[in-house]
Amino acid sequence: MESKGIAQVFLLAENRLLREALIRILTTKSNVRVVGATPYSQGTAERITATHPSIVLLDCIGPVFSETKLVSTLHAAIPGVRVILVDMEPDPSTFLRAIREGVAGYVLKDASAMEVVATISAVASGEAVCPPSLSMALFRCVAKHYKFPSGSSSVLSRRERELVPLLRERLTNKEIASRLNLSEQTVKNHVHHILRKVGAPDRLAVVEWCDSEGLGAVRPRVLGRDHDAIAASTGVTDRW
Secondary structure, eight states, X not given: OOBTTBEEEEEEOSOHHXXXXXXXXXXXXXXXXXXXXXXXXXXXXHHHHHHOOXXXXXXXXXXXXXXXXXXXXXXXXXXXXXXXXXXXXXXXXXXXXXXXXXXXXXXXXXXXXXXXXHHHHHHHTTOOBOOHHHHHHHHHHHHHHOOOXXXXXXXXXXXXXXXXXXXXXXXXXXXXXXXXXXXXXXXXHHHHHHHHHHTOSSHHXXXXXXXXXXXXXXXXXXXXXXXXXXXXXXXXXXXX
């Protein structure tokens, strides 16, 4: 899809002036190559797929939300492709719907051509780009839909809570294993169980959850590798 760090860009823009302006600018960039440019029409997805771009730039929202499901179609046909919407209205609901469809960049109507080019470069580098004026809508959406399980203050056993101070120190599994004299695989299993129980996306979120639940730190106990051997032979893990 990308060759030697060069972003392969397909411009799917209804606005002819925008297409031509972006082509002129992008052709001067050594890290970008325009592989196609056309307005949207029936069969567009097939034409885009044939060029195998890494970035698709689109200036109309219709194909994203229509039955054609352009973004998901492109994702299925071109693994790793990223879609950028430009010339967009500053509407939070449209912005959030676009993100749910899989858009990686969202640029407003008042953006300059150079801002569009900067967005292409950022998205090609693996970043997601959105207007600062709409970032609060994104934060609120995440806060509304991402909740820790209710009534879960007792889901962690004492042994699991002993791991929390070590997670707070941002220790790796290997470092925790060394600290507690356990195998690295055992620690990995413990952390996996904690993440699943709490419903947290990562280790630091577990620490935040424990803080929010008012769970005090429990002093870690060094169990020794013989505990691993006993657990493996009996199937008893003492509820880690």
